[in-house]
Amino acid sequence: MTTIEEFAAGFGEEPGYLDYGRVGPLSRAVRAEALGQYEALATSRFGTIDRMSAENGRVREAISALTGFSAEQISFQPNASSGLMHSAFGLTGGEVLLSAAEFPSVTYAAVRAAQAMHVVTPVWLETDHGRVTPAQLREQLTDSTTAVMVSLVDSRTGYLADIDGIRQVIGDRLLIVDAIQGFGISDVPYEVADVVVSGGQKWTRAGWGTGFLALSERAIEHLTPVFSGWVGSGPGERWDEVVDPAKDASAFTVSNADPVAEARFAAALEEVAAVGVAEISAAISDTVERVIDLADEFAVPVASSRNPAERAGIVVLEPLPEQLTVLAAALFNHGVTARMRPTSARLSVHAGTTEETLDMLRAAFTSYASAA
Incomplete structure (x- = not known):
């Protein structure tokens, strides 16, 4: 400890x-991790590259410890925006309710998904100066609402959303949370959300190129992995055939992640968990x-x-x-x-x-x- x-x-x-x-x-721990990883990559002694591939499991375990989602429900992402795009493009119909005052990563994901997929419609929530509350959502939910997107902490107002209260109000609709302005510093029940997305370059001090997408079992069942590359089809290389995406969060990946970025993020989160x-x-x-x-x-x-x-x-x-x-x-x-x-x-x-x-x-x- x-x-x-x-x-x-x-x-x-x-x-x-x-x-x-x-x-x-x-952080000093992240900087030391990065220097060590790059030194290992520079020398590439026998077995080094295979060992670096283990950083994916390490970072998913570190994210699991802070979110409550299992490692199998987590995929590493290069940034929060990529995770939001995976989430929004994966919606399969209905209306997604969100504030137009959200950080652009959220609003652009919803609108671009609607423009490209033509299966979900963004509906703009009326808010109290950008603050999304359970009461406002209750008043504006309809039978057509299938998902709600919200920032855990609003980047302009600093307002910390009550995601537990939001969950109680929206029922079994999908709750998609952009946690980047609170992840690692806000003690909140992430497990009430269906989708949690964050990057590591802000409060966890892990640098750019780090992030994650955590999915509930219901999200994995209901979201379509639109951008699912060859690494999203399960373990092992896939030659001479194209198979269906995996039935877990790994389906929402396009290619192998940067293992040095994974190691940086893991070091940062392990430091947070320790205190x-x-x-x-x-x-x-x-x-x-x-x-x-x-x-x-x-x-x-x-x-x-x-x-x-x-x-x-x-x-x-x-x-x-x-x-x-x-x-x-x-x-x-x-x-x-x-x-x-x-x-x-x-x-x-x-x-x-x-x-x-x-x-x-x-x-x-x-x-x-x-x-x-």
Whole structure:
């Protein structure tokens, strides 16, 4: 078991970084894993390549430990968007209910599937400023609704969706969850979903080229593996014939994955499992509270939820339009890395966010308050 202090010591980025919602700098464990794997690939001693093929099983076991899905229900993906495309194109009819304010990976998957397959229709959910709640879904479900797509954490508002409550409302309809903004830091019941998709380049700090698609037994039964390559037909090479896709999550793969990427992701998730998602979530929540307190102290308007049950690691600041440029300049001038958008600034904290980073943020807020 790893302590939260030991986990935080694995953060190697420079002070001032508050943009994990965009990309998480590689953890020390991931960097060491990548260097070791590339060294092995560079020398390619006898048996090395065969050994690297075992990384697929390793990463699926690591994902299983954090999601509750069995390893056979999980396929490695190069990114979250690929998993969403597999899911949306695999729908076999009816209407899929989702918010138009979802991150484009979600909305594009639904629309492109409708345009290409002509079997499912996207229906746009009316929301409370982009927040998808069980109550809103209950009001807008119809008999034609066969699936619901939702982000676990909304990337613009930082809102943490109640996926357990959503499951209770939608019944036996397929629930497709894009978990990328909460995976590894939000202690939620993933097993209530039929499809869970995530990438590893954000909060798990595994780098680009990492992700997964986890499917319930019902999803495996109801989704069609439209993009199913030769590796999706079961173990072993397939020559001189084309056989049907496998009856598990491996059907939703096109080719062999990058074993170094799998190893990076596995190392990151093993590190998370060693300390525990609940402990990481608690540490992040405490730091989010401190960031909100700092914003209040300097009268920087907070647009994201103050309720710990409705947030993960994102704090959204939304000053008056004429003051947003002032805030952006203050953050930049004090070395704070944040995600600036047309109407807001998004700060993303992690369990490894340091006192020095919070001091830099305080200095930026001081400058903002003086200028504003």
